[in-house]
Amino acid sequence: MSYEIQIPTRVRFGEGVAQELPRVLEEMSVSRVVVVTDPGLQQAGVAQFVESLVLRTCSEVSLYAEVEPDPSVDTVHKVASLCRERHADALVAVGGGSAIDVAKGARLVAELGGDIRRFAGSEADPICAPCKTKLCVLPTTAGTGSEVTFFGVYSDWESQVKVTVTSPFLAADVALVDPLLTHSVPPHVTAASGIDVLAHALEAYVSRRATPFSDALAERSMELVGRSLVQAVRHGQDHVARKNMAEASLLSGIAFNHAFLGLTHAIAAAVSGHAHVPHGVAIGVCLPAVIRYNAVVCCGKYDRAATILAKARGSSAGTLAEIVEELARETGLPGRLRDVGVTEDLLTSIARQTLVSVQLRHNPREASEDDILKLVKSLW
Incomplete structure (x- = not known):
């Protein structure tokens, strides 16, 4: 087997590393920054x-604090316009995957112009070189792994689809992964983002493109x-638990950068696109059923994953799907689509949208319509 390892983002991990932001920006030689x-997080004072950290070394800072969950392509374009208006030479994203993905897409559009959708899909315009505008990210949730990934995911509400842009040149230049920034995340968000971390690890693990790395x-990560x-x-101020989850998110992000994802994320993206269900919540509903579907072709790796999780939890071993459900x-x-507001009449449309997802090509088991x-x- 031959494979390539590519980690373009420089990562600093540990409690307190957010305080290094002024030094990072100074090393980047930037002066006009847009914070996304x-x-x-604006209300919380983050x-x-x-x-305040940016202003220690930069002369101008502009704030965009209107990123929504599952951000729209319109939000990307608004931030790109702000970057052009302010002649920004750097962006700093602080938040979960939504804020980080918006910053990734915005610097691309600010430099190359047009609509973010032109960089997505099978006929995407190529991204041929790194952006000149710098990007430093500070994740505040342990979930998407967006701080190190090559992907940006955006909602096109008109078409009811998720738009995915993929390129190593989309990745952030620097990620300051400070677990202290995750301590104020409420329990329901911690749960949804955490199950997403597990799905990233599991789907990368059984992907057709999985490698020893x-x-x-x-x-x-598991x-x-x-x-x-x-x-x-249950205990959001537990330093060890928050550090472990931040590290798990980071590691699974690097894992699926290289191995990609599968059917769970394909269905969840369609669910979110059609019914505005938060991504992590949709993942939690879909993951156990997809594990059972895939188990006929990857039972060996699933057995290994079940053993890892059971041992880490200090519980008796069960099937992987049972452990994830627990x-x-x-x-x-929530455990079912009806519990998160998905109506029965949407199921056929969700299935059809899933069928065209590029994620299916990496899933270990073929899936027909x-x-x-x-x-x-x-x-x-």
Whole structure:
């Protein structure tokens, strides 16, 4: 087997590394910065804290604090316009995957012009070189792994689809992964983002493009999730649990950068696109059923994953799907699509949208339109 390892993002990990932002920006030789975040972090004072750090070394800072969950292509374009208006030479994203993905897409559009959708899909315009505008990210959730990934995911509400842009040149230049920034995340968000971390690790682990490198990262990520997700949900100020989940998110992000994802994320993206269900919540509903579907072709790796999770949790071994369902219950995640507002009339459209997802090519088991429709109906 031959494979390539590519990690363009420089990562600093540990409690307190957010304080290194002024030095990072100084090393980048930038002076005009756009900070991208969401209303919740602005209300909590996190955005102002980051602004103050930026102003220690930069002469101008502009704040965009209107990033929504599952951000739209319009939000990307608004931030890109702000970058052009302010002649920004750097962006700083502070938040979950939504804020980070918006910053990734915005610097691309600000430099190359046009609509973010032109860089997505099978006929995407090529991204041929790194952006000149610098990007530093500070994740505040342990979930998407967006701080190190080559992907940006955006909602096109007009078409009811998720738009995915993929390129190593989309990745952030620097990620400051400070677990202290995750301590204020509420339990329901911790649960949803945490199950997403586990799905990243598991889907990368059984992907057709999995390698020994991605497997090692995925296994370590699973172990950390098994050990700390429930604790992080129930005791948000637990330093060890928050650190473990932040590290798990980082490692699984690097893993699926190289091995990609599968059917769970394909269905979840369609669910979110059609019914505005938060991504992590949709993942939690879909993951156990997809594990059962895939088990006929990858039972060996699933058995290994079940052993890792059971040992980390200090529980008796069961099937992988049973362990994941137990984790979801213990963290308060819903179990069915009907529980998250998906109506029965949407199921066929969700299945059809899943069928065209590029994620399916990496899933370990083939899935026909009929297979997917049966699976989606079973989730309802």
